[in-house]
Amino acid sequence: MNPTGYYINGKSLTNLSLGCMRFPSVESAIETISAGVESGVVYLDTSPAYLYRSEEENCETWVGEGIKGYRKQIILSAKSAVGGWGQESGYNPAKGYSITTADQVYKQIDQSLTRLQTDYLDCYHLWAVHTPETFDEALKPGGWVEGALKAKDDGLFISLGITGHAGSEEIIRWINSELFDVITIPFNILDNSRIPAIKHAYEKSIPVLAMNPLAGGLLASSSSVLSSELDELGVESAYDMALRYCTSFPGVSALSGMTSKDEVNENVRVINKPTWTELQAKSVKEVLFSLLGSSQYICTTCKYCLPCPQGIWIPEVLKLRNYFSVLKMDSARKLYLSRSKNDDRFRAQNCVKCGACESRCPNGLPVSTLMEEVSEVF
Ligand code: SF4
Numbered sequence: 001m002n003p004t005g006y007y008i009n010g011k012s013l014t015n016l017s018l019g020c021m022r023f024p025s026v027e028s029a030i031e032t033i034s035a036g037v038e039s040g041v042v043y044l045d046t047s048p049a050y051l052y053r054s055e056e057e058n059c060e061t062w063v064g065e066g067i068k069g070y071r072k073q074i075i076l077s078a079k080s081a082v083g084g085w086g087q088e089s090g091y092n093p094a095k096g097y098s099i100t101t102a103d104q105v106y107k108q109i110d111q112s113l114t115r116l117q118t119d120y121l122d123c124y125h126l127w128a129v130h131t132p133e134t135f136d137e138a139l140k141p142g143g144w145v146e147g148a149l150k151a152k153d154d155g156l157f158i159s160l161g162i163t164g165h166a167g168s169e170e171i172i173r174w175i176n177s178e179l180f181d182v183i184t185i186p187f188n189i190l191d192n193s194r195i196p197a198i199k200h201a202y203e204k205s206i207p208v209l210a211m212n213p214l215a216g217g218l219l220a221s222s223s224s225v226l227s228s229e230l231d232e233l234g235v236e237s238a239y240d241m242a243l244r245y246c247t248s249f250p251g252v253s254a255l256s257g258m259t260s261k262d263e264v265n266e267n268v269r270v271i272n273k274p275t276w277t278e279l280q281a282k283s284v285k286e287v288l289f290s291l292l293g294s295s296q297y298i299c300t301t302c303k304y305c306l307p308c309p310q311g312i313w314i315p316e317v318l319k320l321r322n323y324f325s326v327l328k329m330d331s332a333r334k335l336y337l338s339r340s341k342n343d344d345r346f347r348a349q350n351c352v353k354c355g356a357c358e359s360r361c362p363n364g365l366p367v368s369t370l371m372e373e374v375s376e377v378f
């Protein structure tokens, strides 16, 4: 597997890393970690909240079982959040939410060490930093960063990281604080908004873990349209395109949530292909976006149409519509259906054809007709 050129705690970070948030069982964790490490995966991302069922059954305890025999080879990372992760409020050490004081974060790291059955972490992340306010909260005297740095001084972990869905400008602020040795941010071929931050990280010699490289699973399925268009560029599938695009950026490791030996083997097979040059990656991206742009109805996701009085998240719904109707990706339909179960913003059938969005859309899109199409076709 290709190295990123970076080392964390003296261990070479390779360009495929393992997200440990999806294992269905401890057996799956053990199988996946073993297959990954044997194939050259080094970095493992965990959190106290992932897969949480009880103090004994959670991501950290399962990974603790999976890394037995591999501890010295791997870069083991854990994390905790200053905020409530958008789901729960109040101090919740079991899941690592709302960890706001220096004392709390120190105890939190200790808890991760116990669950992971280790006496040090290679990396510890400030988690879910989605807004400047969250970052400021972590920096306050007696707060998260102060506690983490004390734990680092005491040898509980080696490298400090930060992760969240902030935009490029804010991520550059994280990097310029010079507090962090590694960053973990969303990045995939369909969302290039954080490229300035990735380039800045590279200039500052900070490794980047790219979370969501398959765009929430969207790029995990095949697209016959894409494959035939990209054949001459050596792209065999949307999945191939997504993983290799991420890792064509120097210093980036694709953080993929794998759950079995087969998934590891498939990811490794793809990632072991020759790394694209910047020019190759650009060509692939151009083909993808020209295909999307060939749609009769191009939503530029400018958001001028919002808010919809029915609460529909119009740009996101139209984005999935285009992936399905233009690229023939069934994963887009599945993603829409799974989101619409729990999230009213993905219910196109709630459109009452009021026309408010259409009068604001600079591209003149017949949004209400497209919403009807989505609710019928999907
Ligand atoms: S036409 Fe439909 S999608 Fe547009 S604002 Fe009205 S309810 Fe929302």
Ligand code: SF4
Pocket: 298, 299, 300, 301, 302, 303, 304, 305, 306, 314, 315, 318, 360, 361, 362, 363, 364, 365, 367
């Ligand atoms: S205003 Fe039109 S182009 Fe912009 S996000 Fe809304 S539907 Fe898309």
